[in-house]
Amino acid sequence: MKYVLEPQRELPIIGEYDVIVLGGGPAGISAAVSSAKTGAKTAIVERYGYLGGQATGGLIILLVGLTDGKQKIIKGFCEDTINRLNELGATENIGNHVLFDPESMKYVFDCFIQENQIFPYFHNYVSNVIKTENGITGVVLEGKSGRRVIKARAFVDATGDADIAKYCNIPFEQESKDKTLPVTLGFRVGGVDPDRISKFIRENPYYYKSLLTSMGISIKIGGWTKTVHKKEAWFNISHVENIDITDTQDLTRAEIIGRRQIHQIVKSFKSSMPGFEEGYLIDTAPQIGIRDSRRIKGVYRYTNEDIARTFTDSIAKAPDYSGSGRGSIEIPYGCLISKEINNVIFAGRGISVDHKLIDMFREIPCCMATGQAAGIAAAITSEKSPMADFHNIDVKQLQEKLLSQGALFKYHDNYSEFNLETAMQI
Numbered sequence: 001m002k003y004v005l006e007p008q009r010e011l012p013i014i015g016e017y018d019v020i021v022l023g024g025g026p027a028g029i030s031a032a033v034s035s036a037k038t039g040a041k042t043a044i045v046e047r048y049g050y051l052g053g054q055a056t057g058g059l060i061i062l063l064v065g066l067t068d069g070k071q072k073i074i075k076g077f078c079e080d081t082i083n084r085l086n087e088l089g090a091t092e093n094i095g096n097h098v099l100f101d102p103e104s105m106k107y108v109f110d111c112f113i114q115e116n117q118i119f120p121y122f123h124n125y126v127s128n129v130i131k132t133e134n135g136i137t138g139v140v141l142e143g144k145s146g147r148r149v150i151k152a153r154a155f156v157d158a159t160g161d162a163d164i165a166k167y168c169n170i171p172f173e174q175e176s177k178d179k180t181l182p183v184t185l186g187f188r189v190g191g192v193d194p195d196r197i198s199k200f201i202r203e204n205p206y207y208y209k210s211l212l213t214s215m216g217i218s219i220k221i222g223g224w225t226k227t228v229h230k231k232e233a234w235f236n237i238s239h240v241e242n243i244d245i246t247d248t249q250d251l252t253r254a255e256i257i258g259r260r261q262i263h264q265i266v267k268s269f270k271s272s273m274p275g276f277e278e279g280y281l282i283d284t285a286p287q288i289g290i291r292d293s294r295r296i297k298g299v300y301r302y303t304n305e306d307i308a309r310t311f312t313d314s315i316a317k318a319p320d321y322s323g324s325g326r327g328s329i330e331i332p333y334g335c336l337i338s339k340e341i342n343n344v345i346f347a348g349r350g351i352s353v354d355h356k357l358i359d360m361f362r363e364i365p366c367c368m369a370t371g372q373a374a375g376i377a378a379a380i381t382s383e384k385s386p387m388a389d390f391h392n393i394d395v396k397q398l399q400e401k402l403l404s405q406g407a408l409f410k411y412h413d414n415y416s417e418f419n420l421e422t423a424m425q426i
Contacts, residue, residue, distance in 0.1 A: 011140065013149045015119060017043045018382040020139065020152040021375065022126050025053020027348030027367040028158030029109050030077040031375030035156070036116035038379035038401055043119040043150060045126055045141065048287070051109035053160065055364050056102040059186035059285040061234055062225060063098040065319040065363040068327030073317040074365040076407030077372045084108045092228050101228050121150065126159070129167045135343035135387050136168065154378040154388035155344045158371055161246060162294035162350035170340045171297040175355055177250070181291035182218055182239040185258030188282040189266065194226035194233050196275030211272065212237060215264050232282070236289065238262050245290045254288055291349075291362055298352025299391075300334030302361075313395045314410045315402065316369035318360045329360065330410050333395055336374055343381070343388040347374035369407065376401045 017040075021032040024046030032044040044051075054060045063082070066074055082098055085091045090104035113120050123143050130138035130149065138151035157164040165172045201208045209219050217239055224235040238261040240254040262284055269276040307324050311332035320326045335352040336345050346352075347370045349362040360366070377398050381388035402409060 011147050011149045013138070013151060015043060015121075015150040017041045017119065017150065017152045019043070019154045019156065019375070019378040020045065020150060021156040021158055021378075022139065022164060023053070023158035023160060023348070024048070024051040024109075024120075024122075025158060025160055025348065025367065026055050026364045027160070027371030027374070028053070028156070029112065030368040030371030031156045031158055031347055031378070032118050033112050033116055034077060034372040034375035034405060035379040036118050037405060038376050040154075040379035040382055041119075042116075042375075042379075043121060043152070044113065045121045045124050045139070045150075047123070047125050049122050050106045051113070051120075052102065052105050054287075054289055055100075056106050056109075057285060057287040058289045059102060059188065059234065059283075060236070060289060060364060061100055061102050061186075061227065062094070063100065063364055064096075065360075065365050066098065067096045068319065069096070070327070073319065073328040073408055074369050076369065076402065076405050078365045078368040079406060081105070081108060081368070084111070090228060094225065099225065099228055126163060126167075129164060131168060132387075135341055136164070137387070139164075153343065153382040153386060154390075156347055156371075156374045156378050157344055157350065158347045158374070160290065160293060160348050160350060162296050162346060164344050165294060165296050165338070165346070165350070166246075168341055168344070170338045170344075172294045172350075173297060173355065174246070174294045175292070177242050177244040179355075180243070180245070180293075181358070182221060182241045183243045183245060183254050183258075183291070184222055184236055184240070184289040185238045185255065185262060186234065186236045186285040186289055187238065187262045188227065188232060188234050189276075189279045190232050190282045191278040191280050192231055192233050193275035194231075197224075197233065197273060198226075200274045211268055212265075215261060215268065217261055217265070235265070238265065240288075245293050251288065258288060259284055292355065292358045293349065295350055295355070295358075296338050296346050296352050298335050298346070299337050299339050300332050300352060302331070302335050302351075302353040302357065304354065304357065310410060315373035315395075315398065316366070316407070316409050318366045318369070319363070321360050322357070331361070331366075331370060333373070333377070333393075333398070336370060336377070337390045339391070342391060345374045345377055345390050347371040369409075372405065372407055373398065373402060376405070
Protein backbone atom coordinates (compact mmCIF):
# COMPACT_ATOMS: atom_id res chain seq x y z
CA MET A 1 0.00 0.00 0.00
CA LYS A 2 1.22 3.47 -0.87
CA TYR A 3 0.89 6.47 1.46
CA VAL A 4 0.94 10.25 1.30
CA LEU A 5 1.93 12.63 4.09
CA GLU A 6 -0.90 15.01 4.99
CA PRO A 7 0.38 18.56 5.49
CA GLN A 8 0.08 19.97 9.00
CA ARG A 9 -2.64 22.60 9.36
CA GLU A 10 -4.64 24.51 11.94
CA LEU A 11 -8.20 23.42 12.63
CA PRO A 12 -10.86 25.85 13.84
CA ILE A 13 -12.49 25.19 17.24
CA ILE A 14 -16.20 25.76 16.60
CA GLY A 15 -17.70 24.85 19.97
CA GLU A 16 -16.90 24.09 23.60
CA TYR A 17 -19.27 22.13 25.86
CA ASP A 18 -19.53 20.27 29.12
CA VAL A 19 -20.51 17.04 27.39
CA ILE A 20 -20.25 15.85 23.80
CA VAL A 21 -22.16 12.75 22.71
CA LEU A 22 -20.74 10.96 19.68
CA GLY A 23 -23.40 9.14 17.70
CA GLY A 24 -27.09 10.00 17.48
CA GLY A 25 -28.60 6.53 17.65
CA PRO A 26 -30.84 5.29 20.48
CA ALA A 27 -27.97 5.29 23.00
CA GLY A 28 -26.69 8.68 21.85
CA ILE A 29 -29.94 10.65 21.87
CA SER A 30 -30.77 9.12 25.26
CA ALA A 31 -27.35 10.16 26.60
CA ALA A 32 -27.63 13.70 25.22
CA VAL A 33 -31.12 14.36 26.59
CA SER A 34 -30.26 12.85 29.98
CA SER A 35 -27.05 14.90 30.17
CA ALA A 36 -28.86 18.11 29.33
CA LYS A 37 -31.62 17.37 31.87
CA THR A 38 -28.89 16.96 34.50
CA GLY A 39 -27.71 20.48 33.74
CA ALA A 40 -24.79 20.04 31.34
CA LYS A 41 -24.23 22.09 28.20
CA THR A 42 -24.47 19.24 25.71
CA ALA A 43 -23.73 18.66 22.03
CA ILE A 44 -24.44 15.62 19.86
CA VAL A 45 -22.62 14.54 16.70
CA GLU A 46 -24.38 12.43 14.07
CA ARG A 47 -23.19 11.35 10.60
CA TYR A 48 -26.68 11.42 9.06
CA GLY A 49 -29.23 14.24 8.92
CA TYR A 50 -31.50 12.76 11.57
CA LEU A 51 -31.34 11.03 14.94
CA GLY A 52 -32.36 7.52 15.89
CA GLY A 53 -29.72 5.37 14.19
CA GLN A 54 -30.92 1.81 13.73
CA ALA A 55 -34.39 2.69 15.06
CA THR A 56 -35.04 5.22 12.29
CA GLY A 57 -32.42 4.92 9.56
CA GLY A 58 -32.07 1.18 10.05
CA LEU A 59 -35.86 0.67 10.03
CA ILE A 60 -35.76 -1.43 13.20
CA ILE A 61 -39.29 -0.30 14.00
CA LEU A 62 -40.17 -2.73 16.79
CA LEU A 63 -39.06 -2.06 20.38
CA VAL A 64 -38.33 -5.44 21.96
CA GLY A 65 -36.74 -6.29 25.30
CA LEU A 66 -38.87 -3.80 27.23
CA THR A 67 -40.04 -6.37 29.78
CA ASP A 68 -38.92 -9.50 31.60
CA GLY A 69 -41.93 -11.23 30.08
CA LYS A 70 -44.31 -9.74 32.63
CA GLN A 71 -43.11 -6.41 34.01
CA LYS A 72 -41.28 -3.50 32.42
CA ILE A 73 -37.53 -3.50 33.01
CA ILE A 74 -36.66 -0.41 30.93
CA LYS A 75 -38.36 2.96 31.36
CA GLY A 76 -36.78 6.41 31.71
CA PHE A 77 -35.87 7.98 28.38
CA CYS A 78 -37.22 4.97 26.49
CA GLU A 79 -40.66 5.36 28.06
CA ASP A 80 -40.56 9.14 27.46
CA THR A 81 -40.00 8.40 23.77
CA ILE A 82 -42.86 5.91 23.61
CA ASN A 83 -45.19 8.37 25.35
CA ARG A 84 -44.38 11.12 22.85
CA LEU A 85 -44.93 8.70 19.97
CA ASN A 86 -48.25 7.71 21.52
CA GLU A 87 -49.32 11.35 21.48
CA LEU A 88 -48.74 11.35 17.72
CA GLY A 89 -50.69 8.14 17.23
CA ALA A 90 -47.49 6.55 15.95
CA THR A 91 -47.34 3.35 18.00
CA GLU A 92 -49.10 0.03 18.37
CA ASN A 93 -48.56 -2.60 21.04
CA ILE A 94 -47.77 -6.10 19.83
CA GLY A 95 -47.69 -8.26 22.93
CA ASN A 96 -44.91 -6.88 25.14
CA HIS A 97 -43.35 -5.05 22.20
CA VAL A 98 -44.04 -1.60 20.76
CA LEU A 99 -44.32 -1.00 17.03
CA PHE A 100 -43.63 2.58 15.92
CA ASP A 101 -43.43 4.85 12.90
CA PRO A 102 -39.77 5.76 12.21
CA GLU A 103 -40.51 9.16 10.66
CA SER A 104 -42.44 10.14 13.77
CA MET A 105 -39.51 9.04 15.91
CA LYS A 106 -37.15 11.31 13.93
CA TYR A 107 -39.49 14.21 14.65
CA VAL A 108 -39.77 13.34 18.36
CA PHE A 109 -35.98 13.26 18.70
CA ASP A 110 -35.68 16.63 16.94
CA CYS A 111 -38.15 18.00 19.48
CA PHE A 112 -36.13 16.54 22.36
CA ILE A 113 -32.90 18.26 21.32
CA GLN A 114 -34.64 21.59 20.79
CA GLU A 115 -36.54 21.42 24.08
CA ASN A 116 -33.36 20.60 26.01
CA GLN A 117 -31.10 23.15 24.25
CA ILE A 118 -28.80 20.45 22.87
CA PHE A 119 -26.41 21.54 20.12
CA PRO A 120 -26.72 19.19 17.11
CA TYR A 121 -23.89 18.55 14.65
CA PHE A 122 -25.57 16.55 11.89
CA HIS A 123 -23.75 15.47 8.72
CA ASN A 124 -20.48 15.07 10.63
CA TYR A 125 -18.17 12.13 11.19
CA VAL A 126 -15.73 11.96 14.07
CA SER A 127 -12.41 11.29 12.36
CA ASN A 128 -9.93 11.75 15.22
CA VAL A 129 -9.45 12.95 18.78
CA ILE A 130 -7.30 15.56 20.53
CA LYS A 131 -5.61 13.30 23.07
CA THR A 132 -3.80 14.08 26.30
CA GLU A 133 -2.10 11.71 28.70
CA ASN A 134 -5.26 10.63 30.54
CA GLY A 135 -8.10 11.62 28.24
CA ILE A 136 -9.19 13.73 25.29
CA THR A 137 -9.98 17.42 25.08
CA GLY A 138 -11.75 17.46 21.74
CA VAL A 139 -12.81 15.54 18.65
CA VAL A 140 -12.11 16.27 14.99
CA LEU A 141 -15.22 16.45 12.81
CA GLU A 142 -15.29 15.76 9.07
CA GLY A 143 -18.07 17.11 6.89
CA LYS A 144 -18.96 19.36 3.98
CA SER A 145 -17.74 22.28 6.08
CA GLY A 146 -14.26 20.77 6.28
CA ARG A 147 -12.29 19.55 9.28
CA ARG A 148 -13.23 21.26 12.54
CA VAL A 149 -12.84 20.66 16.26
CA ILE A 150 -15.31 20.72 19.14
CA LYS A 151 -14.14 20.44 22.74
CA ALA A 152 -15.64 19.22 26.02
CA ARG A 153 -14.89 18.04 29.53
CA ALA A 154 -16.65 14.68 29.11
CA PHE A 155 -17.40 12.50 26.10
CA VAL A 156 -19.94 9.75 25.51
CA ASP A 157 -19.05 7.24 22.80
CA ALA A 158 -22.42 6.09 21.47
CA THR A 159 -21.10 5.37 17.97
CA GLY A 160 -22.12 1.71 18.25
CA ASP A 161 -18.65 0.76 17.05
CA ALA A 162 -16.58 2.16 19.94
CA ASP A 163 -14.84 4.47 17.47
CA ILE A 164 -13.21 6.51 20.23
CA ALA A 165 -11.64 3.33 21.62
CA LYS A 166 -9.95 2.88 18.25
CA TYR A 167 -8.75 6.49 18.04
CA CYS A 168 -7.44 6.42 21.62
CA ASN A 169 -5.90 2.93 21.42
CA ILE A 170 -8.21 1.71 24.18
CA PRO A 171 -8.30 -2.12 24.25
CA PHE A 172 -11.42 -3.57 22.64
CA GLU A 173 -12.78 -6.88 21.40
CA GLN A 174 -14.08 -7.56 17.91
CA GLU A 175 -15.01 -10.91 16.46
CA SER A 176 -13.65 -12.03 13.12
CA LYS A 177 -16.22 -11.46 10.41
CA ASP A 178 -17.00 -15.15 10.06
CA LYS A 179 -18.19 -15.11 13.70
CA THR A 180 -20.16 -11.85 13.77
CA LEU A 181 -23.93 -11.74 13.48
CA PRO A 182 -25.21 -11.01 9.96
CA VAL A 183 -26.01 -7.47 8.87
CA THR A 184 -29.52 -6.86 7.57
CA LEU A 185 -31.09 -4.34 5.21
CA GLY A 186 -34.66 -3.70 6.36
CA PHE A 187 -37.42 -2.76 3.92
CA ARG A 188 -41.09 -1.81 3.84
CA VAL A 189 -43.72 -2.89 1.36
CA GLY A 190 -47.17 -1.49 0.62
CA GLY A 191 -50.30 -2.84 -1.01
CA VAL A 192 -50.22 -6.04 1.04
CA ASP A 193 -52.57 -7.87 3.40
CA PRO A 194 -50.48 -8.64 6.51
CA ASP A 195 -53.17 -10.91 7.99
CA ARG A 196 -53.24 -13.17 4.92
CA ILE A 197 -49.44 -13.20 4.76
CA SER A 198 -49.22 -14.11 8.43
CA LYS A 199 -51.78 -16.91 8.05
CA PHE A 200 -49.93 -18.37 5.06
CA ILE A 201 -46.52 -18.31 6.76
CA ARG A 202 -47.97 -19.78 9.94
CA GLU A 203 -49.57 -22.64 8.02
CA ASN A 204 -46.63 -23.14 5.65
CA PRO A 205 -43.46 -22.39 7.64
CA TYR A 206 -41.21 -24.72 5.68
CA TYR A 207 -42.34 -23.29 2.34
CA TYR A 208 -41.61 -19.75 3.56
CA LYS A 209 -38.15 -20.75 4.77
CA SER A 210 -37.42 -22.60 1.52
CA LEU A 211 -38.29 -19.46 -0.46
CA LEU A 212 -35.61 -17.56 1.43
CA THR A 213 -32.95 -20.26 1.38
CA SER A 214 -33.49 -20.76 -2.37
CA MET A 215 -32.33 -17.13 -2.74
CA GLY A 216 -29.28 -17.76 -0.57
CA ILE A 217 -30.71 -15.84 2.41
CA SER A 218 -29.95 -16.97 5.96
CA ILE A 219 -32.95 -17.88 8.13
CA LYS A 220 -31.02 -17.93 11.43
CA ILE A 221 -32.29 -14.52 12.49
CA GLY A 222 -34.78 -11.80 11.56
CA GLY A 223 -38.51 -11.58 10.91
CA TRP A 224 -41.34 -9.38 9.74
CA THR A 225 -44.46 -7.63 11.02
CA LYS A 226 -47.19 -5.28 9.91
CA THR A 227 -46.50 -1.57 10.43
CA VAL A 228 -48.68 1.08 12.06
CA HIS A 229 -50.06 1.90 8.58
CA LYS A 230 -52.75 -0.03 6.72
CA LYS A 231 -51.73 -2.47 3.97
CA GLU A 232 -48.08 -2.09 4.90
CA ALA A 233 -45.47 -4.52 6.26
CA TRP A 234 -41.86 -4.37 7.40
CA PHE A 235 -39.36 -7.11 6.70
CA ASN A 236 -36.00 -7.61 8.39
CA ILE A 237 -34.90 -10.70 6.45
CA SER A 238 -32.34 -9.52 3.89
CA HIS A 239 -29.22 -10.82 5.65
CA VAL A 240 -25.61 -10.66 4.53
CA GLU A 241 -22.99 -12.69 6.38
CA ASN A 242 -19.20 -12.45 6.74
CA ILE A 243 -19.16 -8.64 6.94
CA ASP A 244 -16.65 -6.57 8.90
CA ILE A 245 -18.72 -3.50 9.68
CA THR A 246 -15.58 -1.46 10.36
CA ASP A 247 -14.45 -2.06 6.75
CA THR A 248 -16.09 0.38 4.33
CA GLN A 249 -15.61 -1.97 1.37
CA ASP A 250 -17.41 -4.75 3.23
CA LEU A 251 -20.22 -2.33 4.08
CA THR A 252 -20.46 -1.28 0.44
CA ARG A 253 -20.72 -4.91 -0.64
CA ALA A 254 -23.37 -5.61 2.00
CA GLU A 255 -25.55 -2.67 0.89
CA ILE A 256 -25.44 -3.78 -2.76
CA ILE A 257 -26.13 -7.42 -1.94
CA GLY A 258 -28.94 -6.40 0.41
CA ARG A 259 -30.77 -4.35 -2.20
CA ARG A 260 -30.40 -7.14 -4.76
CA GLN A 261 -31.84 -9.62 -2.28
CA ILE A 262 -34.78 -7.35 -1.50
CA HIS A 263 -35.81 -7.05 -5.13
CA GLN A 264 -35.57 -10.83 -5.46
CA ILE A 265 -37.67 -11.28 -2.32
CA VAL A 266 -40.40 -8.88 -3.44
CA LYS A 267 -40.58 -10.50 -6.87
CA SER A 268 -40.74 -13.99 -5.38
CA PHE A 269 -43.34 -13.09 -2.74
CA LYS A 270 -45.60 -11.36 -5.30
CA SER A 271 -45.80 -14.55 -7.34
CA SER A 272 -46.10 -17.05 -4.49
CA MET A 273 -47.33 -15.41 -1.26
CA PRO A 274 -51.08 -14.95 -0.64
CA GLY A 275 -51.66 -11.35 0.47
CA PHE A 276 -48.61 -10.11 -1.43
CA GLU A 277 -50.11 -10.14 -4.95
CA GLU A 278 -50.34 -6.32 -5.19
CA GLY A 279 -47.30 -5.64 -3.05
CA TYR A 280 -44.71 -3.04 -3.97
CA LEU A 281 -41.47 -1.87 -2.43
CA ILE A 282 -41.83 1.39 -0.48
CA ASP A 283 -38.24 1.80 0.66
CA THR A 284 -35.09 0.13 1.86
CA ALA A 285 -33.38 1.30 5.03
CA PRO A 286 -31.02 4.28 4.49
CA GLN A 287 -28.45 2.48 6.66
CA ILE A 288 -27.79 -1.21 6.97
CA GLY A 289 -28.71 -2.91 10.23
CA ILE A 290 -25.70 -3.86 12.36
CA ARG A 291 -25.90 -6.19 15.35
CA ASP A 292 -22.38 -6.26 16.77
CA SER A 293 -19.06 -4.52 16.36
CA ARG A 294 -16.21 -3.43 18.63
CA ARG A 295 -16.76 -3.79 22.39
CA ILE A 296 -14.45 -2.16 24.90
CA LYS A 297 -12.46 -4.16 27.43
CA GLY A 298 -13.95 -2.32 30.34
CA VAL A 299 -13.28 -1.99 34.02
CA TYR A 300 -15.79 -4.84 34.29
CA ARG A 301 -16.56 -7.40 31.56
CA TYR A 302 -20.01 -8.98 31.77
CA THR A 303 -20.02 -12.76 31.20
CA ASN A 304 -22.42 -15.66 31.63
CA GLU A 305 -21.25 -16.05 35.23
CA ASP A 306 -22.85 -12.67 36.02
CA ILE A 307 -26.41 -13.61 35.03
CA ALA A 308 -27.51 -14.21 38.61
CA ARG A 309 -25.23 -11.60 40.16
CA THR A 310 -26.25 -8.32 41.74
CA PHE A 311 -24.11 -5.20 41.52
CA THR A 312 -23.94 -2.27 43.89
CA ASP A 313 -23.05 -0.09 40.88
CA SER A 314 -26.10 -1.28 38.89
CA ILE A 315 -27.27 1.38 36.41
CA ALA A 316 -29.70 -0.45 34.10
CA LYS A 317 -31.46 -3.71 33.39
CA ALA A 318 -31.44 -5.90 30.30
CA PRO A 319 -33.61 -8.85 29.27
CA ASP A 320 -32.18 -12.25 30.15
CA TYR A 321 -31.97 -14.41 27.02
CA SER A 322 -29.59 -16.93 28.61
CA GLY A 323 -32.30 -19.44 29.44
CA SER A 324 -31.82 -19.05 33.18
CA GLY A 325 -35.45 -18.06 33.66
CA ARG A 326 -34.54 -14.91 35.61
CA GLY A 327 -36.29 -12.53 33.21
CA SER A 328 -33.75 -9.73 33.51
CA ILE A 329 -30.17 -9.02 34.53
CA GLU A 330 -28.34 -6.05 36.05
CA ILE A 331 -25.80 -3.97 34.13
CA PRO A 332 -22.95 -2.60 36.27
CA TYR A 333 -21.47 0.86 35.71
CA GLY A 334 -18.02 -0.72 35.29
CA CYS A 335 -19.07 -2.13 31.88
CA LEU A 336 -19.36 1.44 30.52
CA ILE A 337 -15.83 2.66 31.25
CA SER A 338 -12.23 1.74 30.44
CA LYS A 339 -9.40 2.02 32.93
CA GLU A 340 -7.25 3.37 30.08
CA ILE A 341 -8.98 6.75 29.74
CA ASN A 342 -10.56 9.12 32.26
CA ASN A 343 -13.14 11.23 30.47
CA VAL A 344 -14.77 8.91 27.91
CA ILE A 345 -17.73 6.67 28.75
CA PHE A 346 -19.35 4.18 26.38
CA ALA A 347 -23.01 3.31 25.76
CA GLY A 348 -24.99 0.98 23.52
CA ARG A 349 -23.65 -2.19 21.95
CA GLY A 350 -20.01 -1.10 22.43
CA ILE A 351 -19.95 -1.70 26.20
CA SER A 352 -17.86 -4.40 27.88
CA VAL A 353 -19.76 -7.68 27.47
CA ASP A 354 -19.02 -11.19 26.28
CA HIS A 355 -19.93 -11.60 22.62
CA LYS A 356 -22.03 -14.67 23.45
CA LEU A 357 -24.40 -12.38 25.38
CA ILE A 358 -24.52 -9.47 22.93
CA ASP A 359 -28.21 -10.07 22.07
CA MET A 360 -29.15 -9.04 25.62
CA PHE A 361 -27.38 -5.67 25.34
CA ARG A 362 -27.73 -4.58 21.69
CA GLU A 363 -31.49 -4.03 21.47
CA ILE A 364 -32.82 -0.48 21.23
CA PRO A 365 -34.40 -0.17 24.73
CA CYS A 366 -31.25 -1.48 26.44
CA CYS A 367 -29.09 0.91 24.37
CA MET A 368 -31.33 3.74 25.54
CA ALA A 369 -30.93 2.58 29.14
CA THR A 370 -27.12 2.48 29.06
CA GLY A 371 -27.16 5.77 27.13
CA GLN A 372 -29.20 7.41 29.87
CA ALA A 373 -26.73 6.25 32.53
CA ALA A 374 -23.74 7.40 30.46
CA GLY A 375 -25.28 10.83 29.80
CA ILE A 376 -26.05 11.47 33.45
CA ALA A 377 -22.59 10.25 34.49
CA ALA A 378 -21.02 12.61 31.95
CA ALA A 379 -23.00 15.57 33.28
CA ILE A 380 -22.10 14.78 36.90
CA THR A 381 -18.38 14.33 36.28
CA SER A 382 -18.09 17.37 33.99
CA GLU A 383 -19.06 19.61 36.91
CA LYS A 384 -15.98 18.74 38.95
CA SER A 385 -12.95 19.72 36.87
CA PRO A 386 -11.83 20.85 33.40
CA MET A 387 -11.45 17.15 32.49
CA ALA A 388 -14.04 14.69 33.76
CA ASP A 389 -12.96 11.48 35.49
CA PHE A 390 -15.42 8.63 35.19
CA HIS A 391 -13.28 6.54 37.56
CA ASN A 392 -14.04 8.91 40.43
CA ILE A 393 -17.79 9.20 40.41
CA ASP A 394 -20.34 9.04 43.18
CA VAL A 395 -22.39 6.16 41.77
CA LYS A 396 -25.07 6.73 44.40
CA GLN A 397 -25.56 10.24 42.99
CA LEU A 398 -25.73 8.75 39.48
CA GLN A 399 -28.33 6.23 40.63
CA GLU A 400 -30.42 8.91 42.32
CA LYS A 401 -30.37 11.01 39.13
CA LEU A 402 -31.42 7.95 37.13
CA LEU A 403 -34.34 7.39 39.48
CA SER A 404 -35.34 11.05 39.19
CA GLN A 405 -35.48 10.64 35.39
CA GLY A 406 -37.69 7.56 35.65
CA ALA A 407 -35.11 4.88 34.90
CA LEU A 408 -35.38 1.34 36.25
CA PHE A 409 -32.52 -0.63 37.77
CA LYS A 410 -31.80 -2.61 40.91
CA TYR A 411 -31.06 -0.09 43.66
CA HIS A 412 -29.03 -1.54 46.53
CA ASP A 413 -29.35 0.10 49.93
CA ASN A 414 -26.00 -1.36 50.99
CA TYR A 415 -24.22 0.69 48.33
CA SER A 416 -20.57 1.53 48.95
CA GLU A 417 -18.77 4.22 46.98
CA PHE A 418 -17.56 3.11 43.54
CA ASN A 419 -13.88 2.20 43.53
CA LEU A 420 -12.00 1.51 40.30
CA GLU A 421 -9.69 -1.13 41.71
CA THR A 422 -12.48 -2.94 43.55
CA ALA A 423 -14.69 -2.95 40.46
CA MET A 424 -11.90 -4.56 38.44
CA GLN A 425 -11.53 -7.36 41.00
CA ILE A 426 -15.19 -8.36 41.30
